[in-house]
Amino acid sequence: MKTARRLTTAGAVAVPLVLFGLIFSVLLLLAPVKPAAADCGPAVSVSLDANTKVDGYSQEQLKNAAAIMGAGKALDLSVKGQMISVMVSLGESGLRVLDYGDGPGPDSRGLFQQRDNGAWGSYADRMDPTISATNFIKALQKVEGWELLEPTLAGNKVQRNADPYHYQKYWPEAVKLVQELSDGKFSLEGSDCAIPGNSGAGDDYPWKHSPTWMQAGPGAAAASPLGMFHRECVDFALWRVNQQMGSTSAPFKFLNGNFRPDGQRLGSALTWKAGWDAKGWPTGSVPRVGAVVWYAPGAGGADPTFGHVAVVKAVKDNGTYVEEGYNGNPPPDDHNYYTRTVSSDVPSAFLYLPTQEERT
Structure with a gap:
């Protein structure tokens, strides 16, 4: 040593x-x-068709990632926010619409494993990729100073899971997915998305x-x-x-x-x-x-x-x-x-x- x-x-x-x-x-x-930084760069639009391929991901997962990005674009979410949203879904469901929960949350459902507590809408809302993503993003935008938080900490402020660093390992993949599915390439280098x-x-x-x-x-x-x-x-x-x-x-x-x-x-x-x-x-x-x-x-x-x-x-x-x-x-x-x-x-x-x- x-x-x-x-x-x-x-x-x-x-x-x-x-x-x-x-x-x-x-x-x-x-x-x-x-x-x-107020927004860390504008939201990016989605470019996804039947020929789009990203190594390690199925078409179902890509469609769900695109739905999350689209919900962000509709709410004028920054590109960093789009990546945080994809990261959280990767950490919660692997970008799959799950019809089951886990031990700590047996009533959790959907892309973001949202609970049946009234905060995330109906069962149908939680199982809908666009609606569930929209509800997650609206909650994220209410977190004061979320743009300057580490991505995993920003996600934790919404999800309130036990480990605030649970999502950290999914950040590189979220960045890759948003870059691959956006209609124009971008870089975080030198941006205010610090x-x-x-x-x-x-x-x-x-x-x-x-x-x-x-x-x-x-x-x-x-x-x-x-x-x-x-x-x-x-x-x-x-x-x-x-x-x-x-x-x-x-x-x-x-x-x-x-x-x-x-x-x-x-x-x-x-x-x-x-x-x-x-x-x-x-x-x-x-x-x-x-x-x-x-x-x-x-x-x-x-x-x-x-x-x-x-x-x-x-x-x-x-x-x-x-x-x-x-x-x-x-x-x-x-x-x-x-x-x-x-x-x-x-x-x-x-x-x-x-x-x-x-x-x-």
């Missing part, structure tokens, strides 16, 4: 106020904030070639649009936070100067845990893909003054996780992108996004 190599560089430095001056500080604090834990692929940091504060020299511009120094650990981590919350271009939603509601800066890695607490965002001891990894000063070999932050890239079954970040290696490889496998008990805490929760 590997643990973190020593983080010997001071890779967690935020931009000191003295280097910016009053004017730049005010600009950061007053910069317009991009609103949260999903925590699926924010980027490798070193997609926009300012990877920008000069560091040491290279730029006195008086030179070394700050990114996020208000941190280029290629520091905090700037990369804050980029990932913005990216996962649907803010992928300027003006960014979360800045060094506006992250905390109390007017203080998010600051160096030293103060990130306090910043999360001040914002009311959750923290915990279990790694979750997309969460910020927080090292207190000296923890896991982090800088003894500033500490370090990184991002969880993947979680393994053996008690380790893969973290990604910037400025986590000693010279001459400092201020560059890195990944490493770390034991889950090495960091001081994991800082979650508001759409995530600690999974034990």
